[in-house]
Amino acid sequence: MAVGRQRLLEAAIRLIRERGYASTTVDDLCAEAEVAKGSFFHHFEDKEALAVAAANYWSAKADALHAAAPYHKLRDPLDRVLGYIDFRKAILKGDVPEFSCLIGTLVQEVYRSNPAIRAACEASICSHAAVLELDIARAMKLHGVRAKWTAASLAMHTQAVLQGAFILAKAEGGAEVAVASIDHLYRYVEILFR
Amino acid sequence: MAVGRQRLLEAAIRLIRERGYASTTVDDLCAEAEVAKGSFFHHFEDKEALAVAAANYWSAKADALHAAAPYHKLRDPLDRVLGYIDFRKAILKGDVPEFSCLIGTLVQEVYRSNPAIRAACEASICSHAAVLELDIARAMKLHGVRAKWTAASLAMHTQAVLQGAFILAKAEGGAEVAVASIDHLYRYVEILFR
DNA sequence: ACGATTATACCGACCAGTCGGTATAAGTGG
DNA sequence: CCACTTATACCGACTGGTCGGTATAATCGT
Numbered sequence: 492m493a494v495g496r497q498r499l500l501e502a503a504i505r506l507i508r509e510r511g512y513a514s515t516t517v518d519d520l521c522a523e524a525e526v527a528k529g530s531f532f533h534h535f536e537d538k539e540a541l542a543v544a545a546a547n548y549w550s551a552k553a554d555a556l557h558a559a560a561p562y563h564k565l566r567d568p569l570d571r572v573l574g575y576i577d578f579r580k581a582i583l584k585g586d587v588p589e590f591s592c593l594i595g596t597l598v599q600e601v602y603r604s605n606p607a608i609r610a611a612c613e614a615s616i617c618s619h620a621a622v623l624e625l626d627i628a629r630a631m632k633l634h635g636v637r638a639k640w641t642a643a644s645l646a647m648h649t650q651a652v653l654q655g656a657f658i659l660a661k662a663e664g665g666a667e668v669a670v671a672s673i674d675h676l677y678r679y680v681e682i683l684f685r
Numbered sequence: 686m687a688v689g690r691q692r693l694l695e696a697a698i699r700l701i702r703e704r705g706y707a708s709t710t711v712d713d714l715c716a717e718a719e720v721a722k723g724s725f726f727h728h729f730e731d732k733e734a735l736a737v738a739a740a741n742y743w744s745a746k747a748d749a750l751h752a753a754a755p756y757h758k759l760r761d762p763l764d765r766v767l768g769y770i771d772f773r774k775a776i777l778k779g780d781v782p783e784f785s786c787l788i789g790t791l792v793q794e795v796y797r798s799n800p801a802i803r804a805a806c807e808a809s810i811c812s813h814a815a816v817l818e819l820d821i822a823r824a825m826k827l828h829g830v831r832a833k834w835t836a837a838s839l840a841m842h843t844q845a846v847l848q849g850a851f852i853l854a855k856a857e858g859g860a861e862v863a864v865a866s867i868d869h870l871y872r873y874v875e876i877l878f879r
Numbered sequence: 880a881c882g883a884t885t886a887t888a889c890c891g892a893c894c895a896g897t898c899g900g901t902a903t904a905a906g907t908g909g
Numbered sequence: 910c911c912a913c914t915t916a917t918a919c920c921g922a923c924t925g926g927t928c929g930g931t932a933t934a935a936t937c938g939t
Contacts, residue, residue: 496918509797526920530919534918534919595852600707603781640865644869645869648866650853655847655850658852659848661793661796662796663807669845678834711928712928721886721887723885723886723887725930732928732929
């Protein structure tokens with residue numbers, strides 16, 4: 492992949508998480524990526540195309556991060572689910588724009604005005620949740636859990652808690668609230684399987 | 686209060702929830718409120734001031750809505766907490782921009798670039814959660830719950846779930862995911878007090 | 880009449896997207 | 910080996926239009 496293209500995608504991840512989509516200008520992105528404006532429109536048809544590409548790029552990076560995470564090696568699928576939640580919590584370091592989620596930021600802003608970006612965000616969230624759902628389903632079977640709720644709905648619920656935790660962190664200007672909320676999620680999943 | 690001012694605040698609630706803050710132009714707001722541009726800057730110093738006012742206006746409306754809700758009359762504080770969650774779930778009707786939260790949308794977009802709006806959003810969320818926290822604390826006392834988690838953290842957790850549920854609804858284009866997530870929250874609170 | 884409010888025209892900064900062009904390297908035919 | 914074409918990456922001045930905000934005059938309620 493061309494170097495300029497990747498630099499623009501990384502710049503998009505940084506700037507959109509900090510300022511949002513509409514407030515991130517093409518000039519800003521080029522400056523951050525140290526790339527000329529002409530290059531931008533060489534690599535992407537328009538600003539929207541960059542956002543879609545950035546969402547997919549982010550999604551792939553996140554998948555790789557989780558595939559490589561230690562919790563992934565645990566035998567018991569329930570341990571993997573709890574390990575996932577722990578991992579998400581452990582990641583909340585540094586400043587808010589550094590740990591918050593590009594997808595949530597993007598989709599909240601453009602879900603109505605920009606179908607292409609919305610679709611990319613939906614795909615990202617769903618594919619991410621699908622991996623989790625698989626382990627939840629395995630854990631249910633292994634631990635003999637029979638319940639009204641489904642593995643799919645619990646997987647999506649974890650995403651809701653995480654996205655909501657980011658919003659609280661943004662409102663309060665720190666990660667502590669997010670951590671506390673993820674602790675509640677961890678406790679909930681633990682209880683469901685006990 | 687001047688009629689034009691209120692119309693602008695209502696317009697802000699509608700448009701910002703649909704398009705986000707940056708993509709809602711002053712001209713859009715004036716058109717939606719059926720008010721001239723001059724009136725806008727008569728009532729508000731600038732666009733930012735409108736956003737702050739809209740956040741406070743929204744907050745007051747939400748407080749009034751909950752104060753008037755039937756669940757508020759229940760004797761057992763735990764029933765009020767569960768009633769609150771039920772109420773939030775029951776409200777998820779119609780199109781996404783109609784039931785999603787102005788505060789979450791706003792703060793996610795401007796938490797870094799606009800301290801005044803961020804502060805207004807933080808105040809709104811915290812004051813809303815504080816009311817809930819009181820009933821949670823009462824419920825803990827009444828039902829003899831002694832736990833590691835605090836009433837405050839559980840109150841904030843409910844807000845996280847709700848905000849996250851809105852994001853999922855926006856990504857998927859429907860309320861169903863949000864409903865399922867709130868069901869999980871309800872179950873969690875129920876279990877905590879059993 | 881007089882302050883509060885509304886209407887309209889306008890301004891300057893900014894922004895997405897265009898356009899004409901350079902640089903480099905890899906084929907391709909003779 | 911070499912002229913020629915093709916493809917890709919990159920550059921930055923420029924443009925047409927948008928947006929937040931201002932100026933000023935008209936209108937309304939009391």
